Amino acid sequence: MKKTFALSLFATGMLFATTLVSAQTINTEKATLTLEKVAKGLEHPWGLAFLPDGRMLVTERAGKLRLVNTDGSLSAPLAGLPDIEVSGQGGLFDVLLHPDFANNSKIYLSYNEPSSNGSSTAVVLATLKEDRITDLQMIFSAAPKFSSRHHFGGRLAIQDNQYLFITLGDRGQRRDDAQTLDNHHGKVIRLHLDGSVPQDNPYVKNDAGLADIWSYGHRNIQGAAIHPTTGELWTHEHGPQGGDEINVARATYNYGWPVITYGEEYGGGKIGQTAKEGMEQPLHYWVPSIAPSGMTFYLNDALPGWKNNVLVGSLRYLQLVRLELDGEKVTHEERIMIGQRIRDVRQGPDGAVYLLTDQADGEILRLTAAK
Template identity: 80%
Template sequence: MNKLISFSALASALLLASAVVNAQTIQTEKSVLSIEKVAEGLEHPWGLAFLPDGRMLVTERAGKLRLVNTDGSLSAPLQGLPDIVVNGQGGVLDVVLHPDFASNKQFYFSFNQPGENGSSTAVALATLSDTAISDLKIVFSANPKFESRHHFGGRLVIQDNNYLFITLGDRGQRRDDAQTLDNHHGKVIRLHLDGSVPTDNPYVKDAAVLDDIWSYGHRNIQGAALHPATGELWTHEHGPQGGDEINVTRATLNYGWPMITYGEEYGGGTIGQTKKAGLEQPMHYWVPSIAPSGMSFYLSDAIPGWKDSLLVGSLKFGQLVRLELNGEKVSHEERIMIGQRIRDVRQGPDGAVYLLTDQINGQILRLKAAN
């Protein structure tokens, strides 16, 4: 599991933030919550990381990284970013702190990297200062580069302070690539934190398979989190028209896209089957699609009745979806109307739930138990 950093200062700062406006209350099945606007003015924010000093580091799909101060004000866009293709669903995507961030100020971010034949998802490691990033190193670049506005994946998860998981999409028009192992489309990647390939990766001894591949048969993964008890990677991915999925994402397993899906072509028409021997069934799926984005296990007692729930954002319906679990099965689902497209979902060090809204004037919202 990830190394724990002392967040006492951060928790206090978040609780006392003075930028909160327009507080409302929401009646949920377990608790009455307040929803507050912590910050605004972000252009399609995509990923969020909490810094130990009380600030937040936020990506904007429009090609920017910003710091959000404890009063909700925004820094100027940080300088020093690499060349980025902002096109369709591509731009600057997720962000996660290095386990030793408190001492080295390093963090990872995913982005759409230009290349000779198009672009692809890449991941950079960089050092953070108040105005810029520096010492940038590209630790991963997906191949092949391809001209497409769609399905970049891009979620980042660090496991055991040693491994970096990177989720990737099928790039839309290259859906069949998700079933072949000589490319990165529709895959989950596992690397060491320096970008090197772990010697215990499942395919390192197979010359026909890329060494960094962990799992395959994915469409477009935009939510990923580690299970708090098992430490395993859980992901969710967009289906086509219907068929959004949650999966426990294990080494060498084939999650079926596009051979199996509970969705259909846009406008109608079957895609493959719903089940096939040797292909993994989803742990949970949605028909119709909710367009899931962002995912987090809720581990605090701060919101009564929510501990151990799995939280998923919905772009399509403007909801936060709360899932109660019985092992690897969903025993209950609650839909909480937020009214804006939810791009990311994070539990804060103060026990509140923080949401990024996907819009031109994007916001950071905070959900907490009403007083």
């Protein structure tokens, strides 16, 4: 277990025109940065993906998918989305390009899928065609469906151009489900890119769990990124009141929720304990909670001193959090004040860092090195 508490200030940037607002200068520990607004008018944006032609795809939790042009203008909502239940924390979540997008125009979308028995996180593979998506193929639907407005997870990550990871939440009232392997609540899922189950998944030949489960004991994972050197999946998840944590999600590992946590019940009250044999300690955790969302490894030299750092958005403290690493140990934390709830964090093809702000009139911000 590693524990770090630190503060500082951060920002964001893009290939895009930035005429929407004058730039803001932000001083950080490593460099002076420029924060610019490149798009606005998004309704609680949740996830983004960069297209080869320089545009971006952005999801809005309210159930809309838009293209963002290089001048910052927004397309009309794209047609062809599946039925989406928008309720509480539920709606349209992440978007991710297929590794062969340049040839097949395929994208992945995660969302809250409705049914007569409630709803759950689902993923479709679809084709992007100009102003619509087509050829929808359902490749995952979490079970069981449940009537809850909370804890959907919903982040997507691709490993080695072969495997799709899907992060899930415990659905709030079903927290104990995270400790059993007969359901998808509080799990990480691993699939082939076409949605089929890899034969080397841990429970394929072991009926102790569902064949698509990779890891378990999670509360609500809203950050996922592949480590640039090891190729492993790193995740972060919301704790209750305290206890947000970063983990490396490994096959069959139990990350403890709700048996172990560094958080407590809302309004006070102990939940379980902080350690137990057979359950993983986090690499890093936060008390009090920062409400993390979005995560990326920064791999460019464009922002001085940030290469190979982990960047995490904070919904609660309106910050971007920068973590320095030594292997799997967090050695330093800097918090950079943005002043808005940060829902997603991505590195752009230009080396800038892009942030989505979680609000009714949400924005895309870009962080670059000051000239």
